[in-house]
Amino acid sequence: MSEKTNLKALSKKEIAAFFHGLGLPVYRAGQLLHWMYERHAASIDEITVFSKSLRAMLNRQAMISNISLAKSMRSADGTEKFLFALEDGQTVETVLIPDKDRLTLCISSQAGCALGCVFCQTGRLGFIRNLRAYEITDQVVAVQRRIRPKRITNVVLMGMGEPLANFTEVAEALRRIVGFIGISGRRITLSTAGVVPGMKLLAEQVPEINLAVSLNATTDETRSRLMPVNRKYPLRSLIAACREYPLKPRRRITFEYILISGINDTAEDAKRLARLLSGIRCKVNLIPLNPSEQGTLKRPEDSRILAFQKVLTDNHMTALIRESRGQDIFAACGQLRGRTT
Numbered sequence: 369m370s371e372k373t374n375l376k377a378l379s380k381k382e383i384a385a386f387f388h389g390l391g392l393p394v395y396r397a398g399q400l401l402h403w404m405y406e407r408h409a410a411s412i413d414e415i416t417v418f419s420k421s422l423r424a425m426l427n428r429q430a431m432i433s434n435i436s437l438a439k440s441m442r443s444a445d446g447t448e449k450f451l452f453a454l455e456d457g458q459t460v461e462t463v464l465i466p467d468k469d470r471l472t473l474c475i476s477s478q479a480g481c482a483l484g485c486v487f488c489q490t491g492r493l494g495f496i497r498n499l500r501a502y503e504i505t506d507q508v509v510a511v512q513r514r515i516r517p518k519r520i521t522n523v524v525l526m527g528m529g530e531p532l533a534n535f536t537e538v539a540e541a542l543r544r545i546v547g548f549i550g551i552s553g554r555r556i557t558l559s560t561a562g563v564v565p566g567m568k569l570l571a572e573q574v575p576e577i578n579l580a581v582s583l584n585a586t587t588d589e590t591r592s593r594l595m596p597v598n599r600k601y602p603l604r605s606l607i608a609a610c611r612e613y614p615l616k617p618r619r620r621i622t623f624e625y626i627l628i629s630g631i632n633d634t635a636e637d638a639k640r641l642a643r644l645l646s647g648i649r650c651k652v653n654l655i656p657l658n659p660s661e662q663g664t665l666k667r668p669e670d671s672r673i674l675a676f677q678k679v680l681t682d683n684h685m686t687a688l689i690r691e692s693r694g695q696d697i698f699a700a701c702g703q704l705r706g707r708t709t
């Protein structure tokens with residue numbers, strides 16, 4: 369017997385073609401999309417708008433896959449971390465972050481990451497594999513199903529992995545999150561460590577979403593030490609790509625800058641940062657380092673963090689200090705490593 373078609377793995381065109389092949393009218397494909405992505409149907413049998421005989425017919429040919437929740441943990445600050453198991457047993461983490469009137473979901477794009485940034489637990493894992501588009505999208509569907517009637521308002525690709533190193537699947541996932549799930553591109557942000565060719569593709573193919581760049585240093589020497597990807601795409605090419613990024617009106621690039629004691633936290637660094645970014649419509653998120661278990665890197669004293677911020681604001685830049693949420697459950701930035709313990 370041939371394998372059943374996984375309806376969640378299909379793009380809009382593929383779904384239309386599949387239904388057409390079965391001799392079904394096109395509005396049925398629209399119903400399927402609505403039930404899978406907005407009513408979170410986890411099986412064909414849950415799609416009660418289809419008649420029993422239609423469901424039976426579809427069940428013979430097709431199925432709906434679901435990533436399965438292996439574990440969830442809730443932080444004292446309300447942040448919730450989900451560990452999802454994929455079909456091959458690999459695990460990825462997804463983090464739900466409530467903040468005033470927002471409910472932001474931080475999703476993963478790869479199991480592990482090949483870029484090996486020294487401050488990041490996911491980087492320590494090394495690269496395991498790329499996620500498929502439906503495995504990325506399904507993190508949103510699965511969490512949304514769990515928390516309804518509350519609604520996820522924002523999505524950030526800042527979980528495990530480098531999204532632009534898995535461009536094709538990530539771009540398709542973004543199209544589905546916008547088109548099928550109905551979250552506006554204005555409320556979606558992709559964060560990259562600076563994979564320059566991917567930034568150009570993103571601007572061409574999914575221009576409606578927001579871009580964040582993990583900068584973290586202002587000289588090639590320091591940045592290459594922290595983020596080996598800088599050897600391939602040094603600051604000059606990264607900043608040029610940011611300058612050329614076709615920003616929509618009222619949009620800005622977010623630059624993330626992890627503050628690490630004695631490494632990148634001096635007033636000189638802050639001044640260089642202001643110079644480097646001058647003329648780019650942007651804001652800077654200063655993220656005091658989340659120390660890891662084995663690591664020797666430390667977060668700076670609060671006074672240094674504030675002094676760094678002041679240099680930026682004195683230079684008329686928007687600079688916010690972002691304390692990572694969910695540190696007590698290892699759900700914070702750079703702490704995701706897909707383990708159950």
Ligand code: SAH
Nearest residue numbers: 488526529530559560561582624658701702
């Ligand atoms: N690979 C992408 C997206 C995932 S990492 C990227 O690097 O941008 C998401 C964010 O977590 C990045 O901004 C990264 O700089 C930050 N991060 C990683 N390790 C961290 C740590 N130990 N403390 C604070 N932030 C960290």
Ligand code: SF4
Nearest residue numbers: 481483485488491561
């Ligand atoms: Fe990968 Fe981003 Fe972690 Fe660097 S910070 S290792 S790019 S996930």
